[in-house]
Amino acid sequence: MTEAVVLDRLGLQLGGRAILRDVSLAIGRGEFVGVLGSNGAGKTTLMRALLGLVRPSAGSIRILGRPAERGNIAIGYMPQIRATLGAVRVSGWDFVASAARGERWGLPLLGAEARRQVDGVLDMVGARDLARRPLNELSGGERQRLLMAQALLGRPEILLLDEPLASLDINHQHAVVSLVKELQRDHGLTVLFTAHEINPLIGVIDRVLYLGGGDAALGGVDEVITGPTLSRLYGAPIDVVRVDGRIFVMAGAHSLERDCHGHDHGHGHDLGGGRGHGPYVRAQAAGPRGEGRSHV
Numbered sequence: 001m002t003e004a005v006v007l008d009r010l011g012l013q014l015g016g017r018a019i020l021r022d023v024s025l026a027i028g029r030g031e032f033v034g035v036l037g038s039n040g041a042g043k044t045t046l047m048r049a050l051l052g053l054v055r056p057s058a059g060s061i062r063i064l065g066r067p068a069e070r071g072n073i074a075i076g077y078m079p080q081i082r083a084t085l086g087a088v089r090v091s092g093w094d095f096v097a098s099a100a101r102g103e104r105w106g107l108p109l110l111g112a113e114a115r116r117q118v119d120g121v122l123d124m125v126g127a128r129d130l131a132r133r134p135l136n137e138l139s140g141g142e143r144q145r146l147l148m149a150q151a152l153l154g155r156p157e158i159l160l161l162d163e164p165l166a167s168l169d170i171n172h173q174h175a176v177v178s179l180v181k182e183l184q185r186d187h188g189l190t191v192l193f194t195a196h197e198i199n200p201l202i203g204v205i206d207r208v209l210y211l212g213g214g215d216a217a218l219g220g221v222d223e224v225i226t227g228p229t230l231s232r233l234y235g236a237p238i239d240v241v242r243v244d245g246r247i248f249v250m251a252g253a254h255s256l257e258r259d260c261h262g263h264d265h266g267h268g269h270d271l272g273g274g275r276g277h278g279p280y281v282r283a284q285a286a287g288p289r290g291e292g293r294s295h296v
């Protein structure tokens, strides 16, 4: 079996509102997929559904050939970083180790084998030295490494990383992307990596999964990040501009991905990409089993 994740006519709803409708796609084992889409498009909801935390309202999700279910040890999850993490005074080691016992930030007493596992994942992300320092003294990028180490405990086959680049400067972004690429290559991990901008991921990801308007498009960057595909997903005219190898997704004069960046700042341009209150045009009708809708 070569597929890590298979969605078959998947529908997801939250509070009675459709987040995804009739999405069918397959992600191969060992693939590195960048997951993009405007604020509220459903990136986090999809990850939570893969974890078995949001049940499909229609269709199905298979993870490594089995239905998605809670507590799947084949998946490592790194949720969006929380501002409160900066106030946590425990050492990086204790923070990572706390997940080994399913605790939040307790001070677990671990056996020798569990301690070896914690050291092992810290080595995987090159953070053994960092881990001696208290979490509240670390930079955002350094904390991301430790969160990544936590997600790797138990040696998952699939890594779900929710906005690991949020609030990082360009150098730290580059370091995080390189680290994930190394982990994917060296350990054969399947990676789903959400981001608000494609540029840090160009040349690193195998394919991009773009969510919008309840629909999804999966394919190579040049296939998916195009005016016609994104206009369909956003339900509004979108231009894609390429400058010096960088890609800018524009709605009129605004760069969508840039302006959407901080959902904490509340100035994103919401073109109805899943939030349900922007006027948007539904994608054209699907084939009988939804083929051709979620792939481009």
Ligand SMILES: Nc1ncnc2c1ncn2[C@@H]1O[C@H](COP(=O)(O)OP(=O)(O)OP(=O)(O)O)[C@@H](O)[C@H]1O
Residues within 6 Å of the ligand: 014, 015, 016, 017, 019, 037, 038, 039, 040, 041, 042, 043, 044, 045, 046, 263, 274, 275
């Ligand atoms: N419990 C809930 N009930 C109803 N709607 C919800 C609930 N939780 C989230 N939503 C809505 O579901 C939509 C999808 O949210 P989600 O967090 O998956 O989007 P996202 O693509 O990850 O966005 P962002 O880029 O802002 O993190 C949003 O419109 C959000 O407001």
